[in-house]
Amino acid sequence: MTWLPDLLRQLRRDMLFLVLLVVAIAFAAANPSRLPQWPGLVDWPTIAALAGLLLLTKAVESSGALDVAGRWLIDRTATRRVAALGLVAAAAVLSMLLTNDVALFVVVPLTLRMCRIARMPATRIVVFEALAVNAGSMLTPIGNPQNLFLWQQWNNGFGGFVWAMLPLSGAALVLLLVVAALAFPADTLEVHEQADERVDRTMLVVAAVLYIPFILAADLGHAAWGLLGVALIFLAFRRRVVARIDYGLLLTFVLMFVDLRLLAGTGTVKGFIGGLGLNEPTHLYATGALASQAVSNVPAAILLAEYSHDWRTIAYGVNVGGFGFVLGSLANLIALRLLGERKAWGTFHLWSIPFFAAVGLIGWLLL
Numbered sequence: 001m002t003w004l005p006d007l008l009r010q011l012r013r014d015m016l017f018l019v020l021l022v023v024a025i026a027f028a029a030a031n032p033s034r035l036p037q038w039p040g041l042v043d044w045p046t047i048a049a050l051a052g053l054l055l056l057t058k059a060v061e062s063s064g065a066l067d068v069a070g071r072w073l074i075d076r077t078a079t080r081r082v083a084a085l086g087l088v089a090a091a092a093v094l095s096m097l098l099t100n101d102v103a104l105f106v107v108v109p110l111t112l113r114m115c116r117i118a119r120m121p122a123t124r125i126v127v128f129e130a131l132a133v134n135a136g137s138m139l140t141p142i143g144n145p146q147n148l149f150l151w152q153q154w155n156n157g158f159g160g161f162v163w164a165m166l167p168l169s170g171a172a173l174v175l176l177l178v179v180a181a182l183a184f185p186a187d188t189l190e191v192h193e194q195a196d197e198r199v200d201r202t203m204l205v206v207a208a209v210l211y212i213p214f215i216l217a218a219d220l221g222h223a224a225w226g227l228l229g230v231a232l233i234f235l236a237f238r239r240r241v242v243a244r245i246d247y248g249l250l251l252t253f254v255l256m257f258v259d260l261r262l263l264a265g266t267g268t269v270k271g272f273i274g275g276l277g278l279n280e281p282t283h284l285y286a287t288g289a290l291a292s293q294a295v296s297n298v299p300a301a302i303l304l305a306e307y308s309h310d311w312r313t314i315a316y317g318v319n320v321g322g323f324g325f326v327l328g329s330l331a332n333l334i335a336l337r338l339l340g341e342r343k344a345w346g347t348f349h350l351w352s353i354p355f356f357a358a359v360g361l362i363g364w365l366l367l
Contacts (some may be wrong), residue, residue, distance in 0.1 A: 011248050016326075016333075027262050034262075042257040046145070047250060048223035050101070050334075052214050052230050054245040057105040059207035059234065063200040070113035074189055076129055083118075084125050084184040085177065091096075091129040092136030092173055098332040100133035100144045108338040115208055118189050123344045128180050129349055130335035131323065135176050135359075137331075138319035139169035144331070145303040146318045154311045168319070171362045176355070203238055249337045253330070260295045264303050271315070273307060281313045281367055287291035288317020290347045291358055292328045297321045316363045324356030325349065 011017050028035055060066065077083040085106060094103035107129055115122035137143030141151030141161040151161055210230055217226030234241045263269060272292070278284045284304065291300040297318040304314050322329035326336065326348060336344050 007247050011251070014248055014252070017248060017252045017255065020252065020259050023259045024255055027171075027259070034143050038258050041261040042254050045218070045221065045223045046257075047253060048227040049218040051245070051250055052218065052223065052227040053062065053102060053105045054249070055227075055230050055241060056207050056214065057109060058245050059203050059238065059241045061109050062238075062244070063204040063207065065199050065204050066110050066113040067117070068199060069110060070117050073110075074114055074118050077189055079186045079188055080120060081181060081184045081186045081187060083114065083120070084128065084333055085180055087114075087125060088128045088132045088180050089177065092132040093247035093308075094175075095137040095150075096140050096143050099142060100137035100329070101120075101334050103133045103137075104129065104331060104334050104338065108335060112339070120189070123341055123347050124183065126335055126339045127344065128176070128347045130348065131176055131352060132173075133331050133335075134319070134322040134329055135169060138172070138315075139165050139320070144319075144322075145298045147315065149298070149301055150305070150311050151313050153305055154309070156311060161315075165315060165319070167366050168316055168363050170309065170360075171366070172359045173360070175358060179351075179355070188229055203241075205262060206233065206237075219279070222309055223352075246337060249334070252333070252337075254294070256330075256333075260299050263270060264295050265297050270303075273303065278304070278307045282364065284310060284313045285317040285320075285364065285367055286306050289321040289324075289363075292318050292321020293325045294327065296327050297329055313367065316367065318339060320363045321362050323352050323359055325353070328356070335347035 003072075046279055074081070077086065087110075091103050091107045094106060098106070108126055111125055111129065112122055114120065115125065127272050134144075138147065139162060141147045141158055149232075150156075151158075156164075204311075210233065214226040217223060217229075222312070229243060273287065276283055278287060284307075288300055288304055291303070295303075300321060301314060301318045304318070305311075308314060322331070326332045326345065332348065332352070336348060
């Protein structure tokens, strides 16, 4: 339990966690009779999937494999601009196939190691990777949780979903790559630190072998059993990995589910949304994008599905809503937590809010 004091110190400095905690306390004080219902507000499969991914990526990071991979990539990359564009494009493509959060768990640790070896500023690259996974994941029904919900809710077909989202996702990705090319300098990369060539092959192999079964278990609705298996294996032979994952992130997500679902379920919020004229596509689109800024895009999609059957417009709105404020998408929170720099929040909003406005306008024109 030596990690517990470190966790408490981390949480005391985590402003988002503290805000969510204060909101939860306010809800509890206002309606204490609902406290027994709170566990049901948490999407526990999502928490279990997140915990399993944290374990597996921490194992890969601790194995030393990222040091070797980072040095290999640097040796084959000429400039910072090329390196940044490659990482941003990789994040976008992975998010289409592996979901946006999984893409971040793969790309961000690799990015951080590359930046340490070459002494590149990591903050801006990770911010653009967060934007990239939001832009790329909107294309497919398996790219993010809100798309998965809408796909299953209306059974609109994998190909039909991709075709409907292609114009918006394609435009967002093109815009992102253009902005990224302008945002990063073309100066030559210089290696200032030698990568540690020692790799814990056993840990790396175990993490790699467990990865696909865990993803399949989570996809089939058995994330809790997958987490249990992964945790038991690492407890048996590499206990330090279990102790070093970001438990603060897990607690933050639990509070987010509780607070945001309590907020979305209030009569005031429901009455307000019901009076917005959501039968009009532009109203529905704007509501999805703006509501995501306040309650995140997954709860926004679930809430709007109660008022409209226009799944394409809902999908456009909540996916655009992933940009803008950090709460727009859970992927934003994951990226910034993996980065671990408090100043990154300001940098994120400096790029994400204008991008939200630009992609929002594109989505409105496409509708």
